[in-house]
Amino acid sequence: MKKLILAIAVTLLAIVSYNQPVSAQNKDAGVVLQPVYQSYFALKDALVASDGKAAQSAAESLYKNIAAVPMDKLGSSHTVWMNLQSKLSFDAEHMKGTNDIGHHREHFVSLSKNMYELMKVATYGKTVYYQHCPMYNKKKGGANWLSLDKAIKNPYFGSKMLTCGSTTETLE
Template sequence: MNIFNKITMMLCIASTSLTSCEAQVKNAKTETVKIYGNCGMCETTIETAGNVKKVAKVDWDKDTKIAIITYDSMKTNQDEILKRIALAGYDSDKFLAPDDVYSKLHGCCQYERVTKTTIVKTDVVDDHSSHNHDATTTEKPTETSQEVNQLKSIFDNYFALKDALVKSDGKLASSIAKELLSNINAVNMTKLSTDEHTVWMKVMKDLAFDTEHIEETKDAGHQRDHFTSLSKNMYALIKVSKQETPIYYQNCPMYNDGKGANWLSKESTIKNPYYGSQMLSCGKTVETIK
């Protein structure tokens, strides 16, 4: 039986079993996606990582490498499911497993990682098209440089955004957020360290969400609402990234009806992005990240 017929039969069989699955999963949405693996042991690990009771169901076939996923579209999405599977050691075309997790898979489960090579080449072309002719001979130095530059540009954009909110300049904040969003979308996870990769997969969706909302408005008040959660996720990322200089995690106790809010700064002096000139020095440093 060829692969096409195998997939067709798989989908037909799955359509019957998915009826009962969809009865348990509310707002059910079903999609197919390729996940790389080799054997029955891989199947168990992939499905266990992807499944969440009454929220997500994964059915993976070792011959076709195709997974049929059914999930509650109000509670999760394909990306979140594939992230969990990647963290268990299995690549898809969207998310790659950390190298150290992949290396710990049983020998029979260590599939050929063709996806990783493809994604690296694609990103090199997209981000450095003017230097594509050097991609083969300078691949390793280029990747190292890009790894550092990717995260540095994101952090630099964040600090510039913070400074714009200190000035209550919503127009400038919107412009910086546009650049930040572009840099978030350009990150190549294969070039992050293991710790950065793990955190990035957890926060990238929320980082993009908050940045999009900050870009879409020039109202500094609304931008500050999203800056609180943006700062929380930036903090998680910067904690696992090497920094050349100390970073100060600071807190405003007054914001959000006294619930408080945090932000990151490259300087120890308090310059409050939540109130600007109204209460510029309101707050304190709660942690120094080195």
């Protein structure tokens, strides 16, 4: 009888732990990932301004912040982080080594794709817009990025085509 009561108690605890804190864990993971997200947005802003040195600096900050993430604090987002961490690091590392804006923009395509996947499970805590430019990377269907601004400010073309694009999704 004691084993049955213990088994029921463990099962109920597992159900409560699984169902309730997941969204709280995702918010907690979002808090843990704030430095990564903020570095990404700084990088995006540098690309909008076509500022290679600022983009290089933001990429270096992003690279350091990715490496500093305390994985034990990611909760249910840990698995997603483990799948994306090396991809995010790869792009940030390539971008931090140069001030070539074209090179930054090439890596920003996959960086943004992976940040979007991460942000879907570990929320930023503010409204984030997933935006799309059909002209950059045209042969592959365009390119996406995340923005805190609803207004389009294209990081792939900067002032040449600043408002080219549209919002495809809103993450809350």
